[in-house]
Amino acid sequence: MTLLTYFKNNIYTIFGLILEHLQLTGTAILTAIIIGVPLGIVITRYKRLAGPILAISSIFQTIPSIAFFGILIPFLGIGKKTAILVLFLYALLPIVKNTYTGINEVSDFMIDAGRGMGMTNIQILRMVELPQSLSVIMAGVRIATVINIGTTTIAAYIGAGGLGKLIFTGIQMYRNEMILAGAIPAALLAIIADKLLGYIELRLTPKGLNKKK
Amino acid sequence: MITFKNLTKKFGDFTAVNNLTTELQSGETTVLIGPSGCGKTTTLRMINRLIEPSEGTIYINETDISKTNPVELRRNIGYVIQQIGLFPHMNIAENIGLVPYLKDWPESKRNQRVEELLDFVGMSPSEFYYRYPNELSGGQQQRIGVARALAADPEIILMDEPFGALDPISRSSLQDELLEMQDKLGKTIVFVTHDIDEALKIANKIAIMKDGEILQYDSPEQILRNPSNSFIEEFIGKNRLLKRPEFIKVKDILIKDPVTIIPERTLTQALEKMRRQKVDSLMVVNHLGKFIGLTTANDVLENFDTAEKISEIVKTEVHYVGENSNLSQVLSIMAQKQVGYVPVIDENNNLIGLVTRSSLVNVLGKA
Numbered sequence: 300m301t302l303l304t305y306f307k308n309n310i311y312t313i314f315g316l317i318l319e320h321l322q323l324t325g326t327a328i329l330t331a332i333i334i335g336v337p338l339g340i341v342i343t344r345y346k347r348l349a350g351p352i353l354a355i356s357s358i359f360q361t362i363p364s365i366a367f368f369g370i371l372i373p374f375l376g377i378g379k380k381t382a383i384l385v386l387f388l389y390a391l392l393p394i395v396k397n398t399y400t401g402i403n404e405v406s407d408f409m410i411d412a413g414r415g416m417g418m419t420n421i422q423i424l425r426m427v428e429l430p431q432s433l434s435v436i437m438a439g440v441r442i443a444t445v446i447n448i449g450t451t452t453i454a455a456y457i458g459a460g461g462l463g464k465l466i467f468t469g470i471q472m473y474r475n476e477m478i479l480a481g482a483i484p485a486a487l488l489a490i491i492a493d494k495l496l497g498y499i500e501l502r503l504t505p506k507g508l509n510k511k512k
Numbered sequence: 513m514i515t516f517k518n519l520t521k522k523f524g525d526f527t528a529v530n531n532l533t534t535e536l537q538s539g540e541t542t543v544l545i546g547p548s549g550c551g552k553t554t555t556l557r558m559i560n561r562l563i564e565p566s567e568g569t570i571y572i573n574e575t576d577i578s579k580t581n582p583v584e585l586r587r588n589i590g591y592v593i594q595q596i597g598l599f600p601h602m603n604i605a606e607n608i609g610l611v612p613y614l615k616d617w618p619e620s621k622r623n624q625r626v627e628e629l630l631d632f633v634g635m636s637p638s639e640f641y642y643r644y645p646n647e648l649s650g651g652q653q654q655r656i657g658v659a660r661a662l663a664a665d666p667e668i669i670l671m672d673e674p675f676g677a678l679d680p681i682s683r684s685s686l687q688d689e690l691l692e693m694q695d696k697l698g699k700t701i702v703f704v705t706h707d708i709d710e711a712l713k714i715a716n717k718i719a720i721m722k723d724g725e726i727l728q729y730d731s732p733e734q735i736l737r738n739p740s741n742s743f744i745e746e747f748i749g750k751n752r753l754l755k756r757p758e759f760i761k762v763k764d765i766l767i768k769d770p771v772t773i774i775p776e777r778t779l780t781q782a783l784e785k786m787r788r789q790k791v792d793s794l795m796v797v798n799h800l801g802k803f804i805g806l807t808t809a810n811d812v813l814e815n816f817d818t819a820e821k822i823s824e825i826v827k828t829e830v831h832y833v834g835e836n837s838n839l840s841q842v843l844s845i846m847a848q849k850q851v852g853y854v855p856v857i858d859e860n861n862n863l864i865g866l867v868t869r870s871s872l873v874n875v876l877g878k879a
Contacts, residue, residue, distance in 0.1 A: 415560060422614070506644055
């Protein structure tokens with residue numbers, strides 16, 4: 300009962316925090332898409348770069364989030380800026396890697412057919428490689444988003460805001476209803492984001508490719 | 513016309529194509545054939561500059577293609593590959609209309625062309641226009657592949673083992689369709705295959721390649737009849753002629769001195785001649801050797817009491833063939849007309865020989 304009462308009394312605060320949470324995750328993911336997808340494409344063209352770039356992105360993901368915040372705070376201080384940078388770096392690996400894998404998986408004879416018919420390199424990318432790898436890239440975005448919604452919760456610890464704020468404050472004050480008021484929406488956000496992006500992924504799979512599965 | 517001049521392609525130390533100089537005629541189907549690694553696909557792919565030669569030049573209608581824009585060049589050359597290479601994320605219409613799209617045709621013209629081509633390859637536009645490649649059988653897919661190559665009406669079409677991945681029945685019917693198409697359109701087709709049967713079926717000219725060189729470049733008939741060396745003989749197969757009766761000429765198998773009689777002889781003389789020569793029929797010719805007809809032992813016996821001279825009973829409505837006809841024509845006459853012998857006659861109506869069932873058995877026995 301206390302949980303419901305708490306929700307009722309703090310509905311605006313909670314919604315504000317949800318928006319803040321989404322804003323943090325969203326900014327990081329969008330930046331990661333804007334940088335990660337082209338980066339993934341570039342390393343399919345310059346294969347020598349692929350190893351190092353994927354290795355670096357995977358190191359970012361290996362560092363525990365709290366430690367990562369800790370490393371950056373001396374340079375960037377606490378707050379949203381540091382949080383978004385960490386979230387962005389976390390999101391990079393799945394997006395770069397899936398873009399790279401997705402485009403690499405397009406068969407050579409598809410590229411050959413395109414080139415043989417007189418497509419330019421840009422047209423091959425736009426009309427052959429991207430459409431055929433879009434669902435794989437989208438799967439990367441989905442993984443990155445779900446991970447990031449979780450990590451954003453921890454970002455509250457360094458003063459970035461979001462639903463984590465309720466959880467951490469609740470822990471300090473021994474108030475379970477407060478903890479849950481942060482934890483339940485955060486969990487729901489992750490689940491909804493996963494389902495929604497999964498649906499988009501399916502829709503982005505070209506019709507002709509769908510039926511094989 | 514496609515001209516190769518001292519065309520060479522090296523991959524590292526490996527010479528894939530070695531100093532080719534040859535001409536591929538316009539409006540003909542030229543088949544490049546040979547064992548794997550002979551350089552046939554490399555040669556093909558140099559024509560649309562998917563591979564650049566190490567040395568030498570290719571001219572299309574006297575234009576050096578290395579001086580053209582490769583993207584433009586490819587848009588003006590049809591290209592069909594073995595894996596079909598239809599784009600799975602595009603529907604049939606989009607696949608066929610791709611080169612016109614790349615060439616910026618207006619949409620209405622593009623759509624009209626797509627419908628035209630679907631009709632042309634025997635697939636109803638209303639049924640297939642919006643379908644996707646994976647909803648089609650392999651044979652249907654490659655029909656679309658061919659339609660796509662024809663879309664912008666290119667003069668040259670390159671086909672890289674286009675029917676290699678199909679089942680034998682689809683393959684054979686697509687070959688037939690290609691022949692029909694060629695009769696109507698007369699494109700310059702360069703066709704790579706490793707299947708000699710396919711080559712013999714569709715080619716105007718065959719270039720047999722080995723180790724990057726063309727060993728023999730000739731009509732299918734010449735290659736079968738006069739293979740230039742033992743490799744080619746081996747490659748086309750020793751018993752190849754048997755499978756292709758149209759390549760066996762009548763003049764090579766006829767009996768040269770058939771037993772003849774002139775029409776002025778009597779029936780008794782005819783019977784006597786048959787008995788002596790151990791035959792059951794006689795070719796009737798005049799004293800100049802011109803063919804008149806034939807008569808059989810049965811005819812002679814049936815008319816023995818009523819007729820006197822051969823001229824009265826000779827059968828002049830006889831199915832005969834010219835000396836340049838081939839075995840398959842003879843076989844079809846024998847089968848359709850139910851006859852056991854077919855006289856062979858030159859253009860001046862001289863009897864020059866005879867093909868009988870037993871002479872056929874001799875030919876087949878030898879081969």
